[in-house]
Structures are given as C-alpha cells and as structure tokens.
Amino acid sequence: MYLRLWLILAALPAAFAQAPKNPFAQDPNAPENGRTVFRIYCEPCHGIHGQGGRGPDLTRGNYSNGTRDEDLYRIVANGIPGTAMNGFGGELGDDNVWRVVSYLRTIATRNTEPMKGNAAAGEKLFRGKGGCANCHIVDGRGGRLGPELSKIGPQHTVAYLREAILEPNKDISSGYSTVTIVKRDGTKITGIERGLDNFSVQLMDSSDNYYSFLKRDLSSIQEESRSLMPNSYGRLFTPAELDDLLAYLVSLGARETKP
Amino acid sequence: MKRLALLFALLTAAFAATIVTDEHLRKAQSDPSTWLTYGKNYFGWRYSEIDEINTQNVQRLAPRWIFQTGVGGSHETTPLVFGGMMFITGPSNNGDAIDVLTGRQLWHYHKAPPPNLSMCCGEMNRGFAALGDKLFKVNIEATLIALDARTGAVLWERQIADPKKGFTATGVPLVVKNKILVGIAGAEFGTRGFVDAYDPNTGERIWRFYTVPGHGEPGSETWAGDSGERGGGSTWITGTYDSELNLTYWGTGNPGPGMDGDVRAGDNLYTCSLVALDVDTGKLKWYYQFTPHDTHDWDAVADPILIDMTVKGRKVQAVAQANRNGFFYALDRTNGKLLVAKPYSKLDWATGIGADGRPIMVPGKDPSEEGNLACPTLGGAHNWSATAYSPQTGLFYVGSKDGCDIYYKTHQQYREGQWYQASTSDVAPADKRVGGVLAIDPTTGDTRWRYDMVSPQSAGMLATAGGLVFTGDGQGYVVAMDARTGKPLWHFQTGGGIIAPPITYTLNGKQQIAIAAGSSILTFALPEGN
Structure with a gap:
C-alpha cells in the first residue's frame, strides 16, 4: 500500500516538486470565494463549516496528509488514494483549488487551543x-x-x-448506541447496538458477549440514545x-x- | 386458472420469436408470462393478475436462481421478461440477457463511460425498453442505444444531449406508438430539461418538448431575465401513457440553481411539475406545478400512475403521484385540475394545497446562508423509487423517507458543465430518519396502513392479485406484505441493499418474482411439487 502511494506521489507532475505557492495568498477575496466553492463541493463530507462529518474536521489545522499550502493543494486537487477523498482539480481548476486552500486557512483556527496537559x-x-x-x-x-x-x-x-x-x-458515534431487548421468557439484555434491521437486532453486552435475535422472538426492543460510557x-x-x-x-x- | 393456462400457451407461441409489438405493449397487463415495460402496463401500475403466490402460501417462497452481474454500484433495473429471456441493466453502461429458466448469462453489453463526467448521483441505469426485436437503453453520457435482443449487438447509438454541459441519462425509455420516448438528467448543472421521441429504426429524433420554455414562449415569463436558460427541469423517471387521450405524462425535476431561488424569481415553469404531452407531436396539453419556485430540490419525477376512480361521487380519469415535497396528489388527467392533495409524510413548508391548486406556503422555509430547517429532506418524502397501484385493493403503494434537513444557499456563478446547485443541505440535528411502506387511498389521500421501517425506504413496489405487495429494504431484505393490512408475511435476506422494484411473471405456468439486490438479480418461486 505504501509502495503504491509512493509510486503515485513520484508520478505527480514536476510542478509539485517545486513547491508551488498559493497565488491568492495576498488576495483578500480569496477566502470568501473559496468558501463558496467549499460549500458546494466539500460540504457533503466535511460539514458546512468544515467541522467534519463523514470526512475529517478541517478546523483543527492538523491535517494527516500534510499541513503546508502545497500539501492542501495536492490533496484537494488529486485526492488521497485509498480513501474517500477524491481529487477535485479537474472540476475546479487550479485557481479555485487555491481559493479553497485560502478558505481552509481562515477556518483552521482551533488548533491554536493550547494543550496544557501531558x-x-x-x-x-x-x-x-x-x-x-x-x-x-x-x-x-x-x-x-x-x-x-x-x-x-x-x-x-x-x-x-x-x-x-x-x-x-x-x-454518540454511529453503531454505539444502547439497546435493551427483552426475550419472551422475560430475560433482559442490554448492550451496544451492533446491528438493527426490519427483522433482527444484534448487540454486544459489557462482557463482550455477542447476541443476535429475530424480532419475532422478542417481546420488546428498546433503543436508547444514550452511551454505555x-x-x-x-x-x-x-x-x-x-x-x-x-x-x-x-x-x-x-x-x-x-x- | 384454466383460462390463464390457455392464454399462456397462446402467448408463449407469440413470443417464441422474441418480438414485442405495439399490440403486446398495449395489452401487456393481460399477459402473465411477460414483463414488457417499466411499469408493467402503460398506466404504470406495477400490478400483476397472477395469484399463484398469495397470502396463504407466500411463507414458502424460495430462491430459484441468483445472477451475479459482477458490476459494482447501485442496481436499479426493472427487468424485462419475454421470449424466454430476462433483460437487465446495471450501472456504468452495463446490460445482460439472462436465460429465464436457469439464470445463465446469454450475452453482456458494456461500454466504458467517458472519464470525468459531470453528474449528480452516479452512473446508475434503470432498465431496458423493448420493441420489435430491439432493446433500447440510455447510457450515462446521454446517449440512446438500440441493441439486438437476441445477441446484444449494438444496432445504433444516438447522442441525445451534450454531457460536457452536464447532461446525463439514467431512466428507462418509454415505447409508445412506435416511438422511443426518453427523458434526461442534469438539472444540478444548469441544463435545460426535455422529453424526446425517437424513431426506433433509425434513431432520428421525431420531437422534443423542453420542460423550460424558450425566450418569449408561454411560461417564459415565470423566469427572471434569462435564468430559464439554466432552468433545470430534468425528466429522469419514465412517464406513463393514456392511449384514449393520446397523452403521455412526465414528471419534471428541480429548477436550477437548486437552492438559490433569488436568481430566478417567478414560478419557474415547468419545473417540479407534471406535464401532459401529445404523443404524436410532443406539444403540451396541460401542466400542473406541484412546487412553484422550488428551493429544496423536490423533483416531481416519481411515477405518475394513471387510475380511473371515483372522487366525491364523481368518476374521474386521474393521475396520482407521491411527490417528493411530502404531498400525495391526484389530478384529473384530462385537464390537470387538482382532485386530491394530502400529506403522507412529515412536512412543514406548506399548510395545505389551496382551491387554486397552489400550496399555502409557510413563510421562512427557504434555504439561507446560515442554514434553515425544512421538512422533508432534500431527498424528499419519496424520491424516485417505483410505486404500485392494485385495482384489487384500490390502494397506492409507496415507500416513504421521513425527516428534515438544514438547507443552505449561496450565490454561485454559472459555468458550463459545473455543479450549479448554489449550496446544499445537511442532516438536521437529532433528526431520526426513518421510513415506511404506505398504502394510500388515492381517492382521498388517506394513508390506510403504514409499515414502519428502521431507515428511509428506497426500494420499489410490486402489487399482485395474490393480495400481496412485494418490496425490499436498504438492509437487503426482500419482503412480501399483505396488501390489505401491511403485515409482513415473508422476507429473505439477499445480501445486498435493494433500491430496484420487484417484478413478476410466469415460467412454464409457475409464478416467479425477480428483483435486483446488491449486484445480483434474484428470482423466487414456490417450491415444486406442492
């Protein structure tokens, strides 16, 4: 996997080797223009304010694939192979990719929160x-x-x-809500919901025991929006x-x- | 049953040559051994007279064969069955002919889609149409193709719109009076929608109806300035047809740009509407706009099912639709006048539909820069999945998606071929998205029963004379329900999420059920010898 990633990186255009600079770095309108693009293309995964969702939170300024402008450009333009992050360079064009980078810089403020602990x-x-x-x-x-x-x-x-x-x-993270089932004989089991469909339910209790039941064999299923934590x-x-x-x-x- | 067997014998002979005639299509409802069109009949009922599988024996239903397409992605096909073969399409320009007895592949069609297509929602396709010895399908890059049904050979291919502008095609063509009617997708890219009719032998275009009027044409005054040029109004789900009225009915999609209504002041005709077109000329006979000046992406493309029924003591020829905006509608299909309108899912953008046929709007529900809550969701209370009508129960069957979204807008410059929705939507906080299967009385809009599901319902419907409704769910179950009560009577885990609708037909006189699930086609029948 890493080998393939390196091969892809090695095959990137020579321009990337020269560490391109954001041509809009001094443009006061670039973040706002980038925000418009972000709301259309990036929001579905990263949230309307970049706060994260299906994709990572972008407001921390601590990006796992590089934090320099050229890293962000590369990620937005070409995507991250092997992840759900697609490249948008072809669709947006160079200028708009850089404007998105400018916008990301304006929202990446929360990483400055000092870490006091050890x-x-x-x-x-x-x-x-x-x-x-x-x-x-x-x-x-x-x-x-x-x-x-x-x-x-x-x-x-x-x-x-x-x-x-x-x-x-x-x-509560998806797949970690609490469910309590009651069997026909009155036995009650509480655990995290590992699966729920129209005909069955799966759960794991606090001792890591796994259970699966057909709904027709249960007298009740109580889904709770609470964590076992x-x-x-x-x-x-x-x-x-x-x-x-x-x-x-x-x-x-x-x-x-x-x- | 004896009469059915005789009819079957006659039709078997008729279809031995793998020929579908105009008469076969017009009488498709009376032939149990085939499934010839998207909606089973021209009225779009998805109802079969076959009653071998019924509420008393459906518990014994068992799989007969499973065909693996080997193609990844969403399978939304309505299979066609005739001449001993089943014809299915897959996403990304794939199609297969399958031996209906054994499930073995007879031929495979594939054409690699061009790279970097501008499209909203994936490379899906919803099925073949048939006429003569030909099959017709659209490809994602907005082409219409004709294949030889026996070999899969491509007979002709016609570009129907420019994919570089954002046009794509996903719907099933409708064959009417020796014409191939097709719709188009691409309203998220500022395209201008249409319905086309093509010659089945040459692929030449016979007529085109634009869903957004041209400059100076009636209806163009409902668009500010030149905004109609980017007006959307896709037609991505197959229409229906009334031979007596010589009209074909097509639903139209959202205006463009979807979320920013400021740049297109006015009602934005004929988006989010039902249009009734003369089949011979493509001329507009009437329209009804469900959501004037839509800003929530509530396309009106769901099946327009044709039902002759009695409303308030009056016999009417109606057309019914469960609209994405959360209302169930029945219209007089001779003139487009509203007969029935009633919510069938959670909605908060209108308090009802007025006597003038227009929604009574709740102010403050439009998208905003900061985000604004509205119900239903952007995907709608019912999106496109096939609906059914049973003349046996008099009920209309539909899957619902119940929830709300936060809607955002932004100002966006139009650029050809670029995404032009002018912002988006997000899941409303603490919104538990659920769904259900609903049986609606089309004469009143009342929901007679509802079967709750754990997630929004996306699979299509099939109603049968066995008193059953067949459907599927996102977790991979194919389900049979009592059509009168909604009680689930049978289910089977297919191993793949279901979006497609089921179909039914007879094979050697025995009823079969077929449905696409995951990347497979499965068929079911009652076990032999019982």
Whole structure:
C-alpha cells in the first residue's frame, strides 16, 4: 500500500516538486470565494463549516496528509488514494483549488487551543484510573465495547473530545448506541447496538458477549440514545487530569508528513 | 386458472420469436408470462393478475436462481421478461440477457463511460425498453442505444444531449406508438430539461418538448431575465401513457440553481411539475406545478400512475403521484385540475394545497446562508423509487423517507458543465430518519396502513392479485406484505441493499418474482411439487 502511494506521489507532475505557492495568498477575496466553492463541493463530507462529518474536521489545522499550502493543494486537487477523498482539480481548476486552500486557512483556527496537559500522564490515566482502555482499543490494546481511538487525534476538535468525555450521551458515534431487548421468557439484555434491521437486532453486552435475535422472538426492543460510557468523568478526573487525558487523545494518530 | 393456462400457451407461441409489438405493449397487463415495460402496463401500475403466490402460501417462497452481474454500484433495473429471456441493466453502461429458466448469462453489453463526467448521483441505469426485436437503453453520457435482443449487438447509438454541459441519462425509455420516448438528467448543472421521441429504426429524433420554455414562449415569463436558460427541469423517471387521450405524462425535476431561488424569481415553469404531452407531436396539453419556485430540490419525477376512480361521487380519469415535497396528489388527467392533495409524510413548508391548486406556503422555509430547517429532506418524502397501484385493493403503494434537513444557499456563478446547485443541505440535528411502506387511498389521500421501517425506504413496489405487495429494504431484505393490512408475511435476506422494484411473471405456468439486490438479480418461486 505504501509502495503504491509512493509510486503515485513520484508520478505527480514536476510542478509539485517545486513547491508551488498559493497565488491568492495576498488576495483578500480569496477566502470568501473559496468558501463558496467549499460549500458546494466539500460540504457533503466535511460539514458546512468544515467541522467534519463523514470526512475529517478541517478546523483543527492538523491535517494527516500534510499541513503546508502545497500539501492542501495536492490533496484537494488529486485526492488521497485509498480513501474517500477524491481529487477535485479537474472540476475546479487550479485557481479555485487555491481559493479553497485560502478558505481552509481562515477556518483552521482551533488548533491554536493550547494543550496544557501531558500526553504521557494522560496515557497512564487512560489505561489506569480512567479505565478507558477497558472499552477502547488504542494501538491494538484495549476493550471492544467502545470505538477504537488509535487515530482519534486529527478527527475531532479538542472541545469535541472534552465534551465526549464529560457528556458521552451528547453525540454518540454511529453503531454505539444502547439497546435493551427483552426475550419472551422475560430475560433482559442490554448492550451496544451492533446491528438493527426490519427483522433482527444484534448487540454486544459489557462482557463482550455477542447476541443476535429475530424480532419475532422478542417481546420488546428498546433503543436508547444514550452511551454505555459512564457520565461520571467530570467528577472522577481533576481538571489537570482531564487536560492530560486530552493531550494523550490529541496525540493519537497525529503525524507530520515529511517534506 | 384454466383460462390463464390457455392464454399462456397462446402467448408463449407469440413470443417464441422474441418480438414485442405495439399490440403486446398495449395489452401487456393481460399477459402473465411477460414483463414488457417499466411499469408493467402503460398506466404504470406495477400490478400483476397472477395469484399463484398469495397470502396463504407466500411463507414458502424460495430462491430459484441468483445472477451475479459482477458490476459494482447501485442496481436499479426493472427487468424485462419475454421470449424466454430476462433483460437487465446495471450501472456504468452495463446490460445482460439472462436465460429465464436457469439464470445463465446469454450475452453482456458494456461500454466504458467517458472519464470525468459531470453528474449528480452516479452512473446508475434503470432498465431496458423493448420493441420489435430491439432493446433500447440510455447510457450515462446521454446517449440512446438500440441493441439486438437476441445477441446484444449494438444496432445504433444516438447522442441525445451534450454531457460536457452536464447532461446525463439514467431512466428507462418509454415505447409508445412506435416511438422511443426518453427523458434526461442534469438539472444540478444548469441544463435545460426535455422529453424526446425517437424513431426506433433509425434513431432520428421525431420531437422534443423542453420542460423550460424558450425566450418569449408561454411560461417564459415565470423566469427572471434569462435564468430559464439554466432552468433545470430534468425528466429522469419514465412517464406513463393514456392511449384514449393520446397523452403521455412526465414528471419534471428541480429548477436550477437548486437552492438559490433569488436568481430566478417567478414560478419557474415547468419545473417540479407534471406535464401532459401529445404523443404524436410532443406539444403540451396541460401542466400542473406541484412546487412553484422550488428551493429544496423536490423533483416531481416519481411515477405518475394513471387510475380511473371515483372522487366525491364523481368518476374521474386521474393521475396520482407521491411527490417528493411530502404531498400525495391526484389530478384529473384530462385537464390537470387538482382532485386530491394530502400529506403522507412529515412536512412543514406548506399548510395545505389551496382551491387554486397552489400550496399555502409557510413563510421562512427557504434555504439561507446560515442554514434553515425544512421538512422533508432534500431527498424528499419519496424520491424516485417505483410505486404500485392494485385495482384489487384500490390502494397506492409507496415507500416513504421521513425527516428534515438544514438547507443552505449561496450565490454561485454559472459555468458550463459545473455543479450549479448554489449550496446544499445537511442532516438536521437529532433528526431520526426513518421510513415506511404506505398504502394510500388515492381517492382521498388517506394513508390506510403504514409499515414502519428502521431507515428511509428506497426500494420499489410490486402489487399482485395474490393480495400481496412485494418490496425490499436498504438492509437487503426482500419482503412480501399483505396488501390489505401491511403485515409482513415473508422476507429473505439477499445480501445486498435493494433500491430496484420487484417484478413478476410466469415460467412454464409457475409464478416467479425477480428483483435486483446488491449486484445480483434474484428470482423466487414456490417450491415444486406442492
């Protein structure tokens, strides 16, 4: 995979080797023009304000495939092979790609939020006092009940991550809502919803036991828009510990592209 | 049943030569062994008289064969069945002939689509049409082609519009009076929609009806300045036909640009409308605009089903549609006058339809720079998927998508061939998008029953004299329901999401059900020997 990526990069036009500059860098209208383009072409995946959705949050300014202007140009123009990010260079033309880059620079402000905590201390909390690793896998280690967090860093803002820890019910990741089923004999099972269709339901309980039922064999199915994650971390952690944990989460999956 | 068998024997002989005549098409409803057009009959009913599979035995329905197309992408085909073969299309300019007895491939058609096409929604295709010994389909790059039904050989190909301007084609042609009628897509690129008629032997165009009037023509006054030149009004779903009135009915899509109505003040005729056209000339007989000056992308292309019924004690020749804007409508199909209008899904943009046939608007529902909530969603309360009407129950069957969106607009400069929607929509916060299968009484618009589904319903419908409605769901189940109550009586997991409608036909006298799911075509029948 990496070999193929490098081959593609090597095949890029020679112009890219010369680190092109944004010709609209000094144009005060470029961000607004870029915003118009963004709302039409980029919004479906990155959200109307670039806050992320199906695609990554672009307001952090911490892009996983390079952070220089020419990196952003390359990504918008050519896409990222092997991902859902298509290239838009042919459709938009050079000028509009650069205007989008100008716009992205104006929304990438939240990465300036200073990280007060210590990531190493945060990892200890993650695997120790917080019990986070009981339910979340990071780098191959951890429980299965919650979403894997190995690459969570670039995907969300610090504010979002803070909120996700303190108020886990506010925005539940797809596939991690809670469901309680009651069998005909009265047995009740609660777990995260691993599947739900018109005729069946699948769930995994807090001991990682997997269940699948046909709806006709159940007396009730209760879907709840709440997370199985405890909502007590605001009390468990001191503010300093919370900062440490956030520093650790933000560090996960963040990597710089070598020029 | 004996009469059915006799009819079957006669028709088997008639179709042995793989020939579809004008008379076959006009009498398609009475032939159980074939499925010859998009909607089964010219009225678009998707109803079959076959009752072998019924509410008492459908639980025993079992798969007969599965054909893997080997093509990725959304399969939306309505299969045609005649002459011992099934004809299906796939996305990206693919098509197959399949032996209807065994499911074996007989021939395959493919033409690689040109790269970098400007299109809104993928390279899908919804099926073949047939006449004589030819099949007709559109290709995504806005061409119409004729194939030899027995070999798949290309007989002719005709460019119907310029793909560089953003035109694409996805719908099933409608064969009427030895003409091939086709619609077009591309309203998201500032194109100007139309319905065309072509000669089946030469591919020459016979007439064209533009869905947006030209400068100075009646209706052009409903467009500010020259905005109608980029006015949209696609015709991407197949119309229906009334031979007695000599009219064909086509729904039209959104105006362009979709979200920014400021640049096109006026009603924007004939977008988001139903148009009744003279089949011989393509001239407009009447129109009805469901959503004047639409700003939510609520195309009016869903099946216009023709129903003769009694409304308030009066017998009427009606045309019915479950519109994307959330209202179910029935119109007098002789003159376009409104008979019935009633919401069938959550909507908040109008409080009703007035006596003048215009919606009574709720102010403040247009898209804005900051975003504005409106219901239904941009995809609509019902998008395009095939609907059905059963004369046995008198009910109209439709899949619903219930939800709301935040609608945005922006000012956008038009550039030929470029996306020209002038902004977009986003999922409304905390909006739980659900769906259902609905049975609507077309004489009142009342929903008689609703079967709730866990996600918006996208598959098409089939009604049968066995008292059943067949459909599918996004999770891959093909489902049979009691047409009178909505109770699901049978389901089968196909392994691929379903968008296409089911069809039915007899093979050696036994009823078959066929449907596209994922990248496969599956057929079902009752087990032999029972």
